[in-house]
Amino acid sequence: MNNSLFAASAADLTIERIRALAARPDQVESLTLEFKREYSKSMVKTIAAMANTYGGMILVGVNDKMEPGVERVVGVDAQEEIDKIASGCREKFDPPWEPTFIPVPFNDGTERSVVVIRVDANVAPRPLLIDLQAPIRLSGQNSIADRDRLLKLAREEPSAGVLPTGQHVMSPNLDRDQEGKPTADLILRTGINLSMGEASAWRPLSEKAVTALAQALNNSAFPDALHTLGNGSFSSFMGFRQHGYNRSRTARLVYRALSNSSVPHPVEAIVTVALPEVHGTSTAAPATVTIDVISRVRRYADTLDKVGVQGEEYRYPVANLLDLLEGILKTTVDPKVVAEIARITDIDPALVAQPRELHLVADRQVKELLYSSGLKEIPEAGASGGGVFRANPALNLRDIADRQEQVDDWLRQLGLDAGLTGMEAVIENYRASAQPRR
Template sequence: MNNSLFAASAADLTIERIRALAARPDQVESLTLEFKREYSKSLLTTIAAMANTYGGMILVGINDRAEPGVDRVVGTDAQVTIDKVASGCREKFDPPWEPTFVPVPFDDDSGLSVVVIRVDANTVPRPLLIDLKAPIRLSGQNSTADRDRLLKLAREEPSAGVLPMGQHVMSPNLDRDREGNPAADFILRTGINLPMGEAGAWRPLSERTVAALAQTLNNSAFPAALQTLGHGSFSSSTGFQQHGYNRSRTARLVYRALSDSSVPHPVEAVVTVALPEVYGTSTTATATVAIDVISRVRRYADTFDKVGLPGEEYRYPVPNLLDLLEGILKTTVDPKVVAEIARITDIDAALVAQPRELHLVADRQVKELLRTEGLQEIPDAGASAGGVFRANPALDLRDTADCQEQVDDWIRQLGLDAGLTGMEALVESYRATTRSRT
């Protein structure tokens, strides 16, 4: 889900966050989100439709249409609403099934609440019928499954075809030279898994859509973030363009920083979009988008004195890594990038999930990779050459503060896993400095 409220704990569901969601000009009803002012019989149909599709969230107590100067969040009697919905689910659904209810009270004495109804398609006995029909969810509205769709639902194994909330990403490997030694300082990888729309499941990637994705990547925060790794010492790059393995169902877009040293590409970024093959795969196969960043700045610095201090072994400053990770996450939630990915896979943009996992693999111990100012090694703490970093599902990476919080958490974890203290103070100092500049 693109909306972090779906995965947030009950304690993190506040009326402030709900008001902020409802006030977003780009937040409209979609495959996975609907607003209801109050209980109605159509609410049960929407629950069943989401259950038979990708799941979703319904907020009761919010006007479905926004009017200038009018607060959309009107509230409802939580207990009465929950009782009606639960009763309707037991009486109307075949088999009987209930979603999860989370009442979120107003911060006043009105007694009103917004009722958050979460429909987790992983837990539904599909197809879920109502009045002997199987509703499905289209973009912002409900429809009815035809015979083929109904048969697919009936043949599904439990949880088949539904993306887990955690987006698993395969761990990367460092490229190696002919002697078998690592050919880069480190590689970072994040990515997402995506459902496939009807057209996206059979049509090949078009040159136009791949070119449009490359353009949005070049216009995103990604290139500037990649430049921070080399302190701007390389001013030219190829930009994102097709390179390497590209086929009708796979697009590989590569950014390369350029230098005139023996390390011609100090920094590379590879965005790979892989659609499931038309033949030999199930109807529930998913697409993947993987983002890799390969850095050779340490090797570059050894041969070119524009980076670091002469005569000293180069190490990566922590602020550079903070900027890099923030740039990557900003790119993954950039509305234009999301729109292009959704277009390629023929799905609603709301189904383009936020990345929930990051991998780091280094050619040496992390404590030997980082600049040590402000950091202190913990005796006998052991070695770490990277790690897997999971995201907080309650954070919305589209929000600048949430994005920075996630990046800061990952960097703090990196320091602790590497057996270093002082990372927390280092991160706080950097954030204070950047705030003072703005």
């Protein structure tokens, strides 16, 4: 589920965040999100349908349609609405169960609130029945599970529906030459894990779908972000295309900066989509999308020194890494990229998770990798060759301010783990001088 309000703590659920969500023209009702002006009897069926499918969230006190001149977030009497919904759940559900209710007050003296209903499919008793039927969600609407779907729900183990949503990305390794020495300066990795629709569990990857994903990546913020490495010194690039290990259920798309030096690809990005194999795999196994950025800019700069371009040993400016990370995150939430990933995995785009983990592995200590302007080494602070950076699940990476906050947090962690001070000031100065981004 890619809506950050579902993962936010109660303290982080504010009426400002709800208004910002409701104001988004692209934020429509989906498999995992509904807006309700007030309580209605159908709401109980929606809760059961979400519980029996992927979970979700209902915002009570928000008009379901955005209309000119009509306030969308209108609010309700929170306790009255919660009492009605809870009573309906107790009367209708078999077995008895209630979702989580979080009232979010307007704080304007009106005593009105928006009630956030969280339906966690991983803790709900499945199947959750109403009148001996199991409602489910299909394309933003409620339906009834057929016999096969009902049997699958009944046979689930207690944790069978739990899928990591953007977590637990495997740590990458730097490639090494025949002497065991790293062949790159660093590798960055992020990714997501996805549930799959029924069709993607058996069919091979579509060539058209893979080509469409490559095109979406080429038209995303990713290429410009990759250009920032090396300060845009590479004039030739090969766009994302299939290269290397590709199979019926694995697509590997590669983007490369090109040079005539002994380092032919100073910057390389690899996006790998892997569906679990049809045979010998648990039906609960997720599909994975992995994004790797491999940089050899330092090695490329060394080749320039050898042919007469003299200068200090190259180090990566913090601003370049900041732009790179922002570009990666922006790409993972790009609607066109998300739509193609959803098409490949046969799920609703609303179910494409946001990445919640980033890995960095360097060929040396991080403090030797970064341009030192504004940074100061802490005496005897120890060494760091990278790290694992977790994301704040309450941040919505589609929102530019949230995305910048996440990148800034990661860079602050990178600096502190490397035994450096001054990273906060470097980031603040860059943000103050940079052009506004969209």
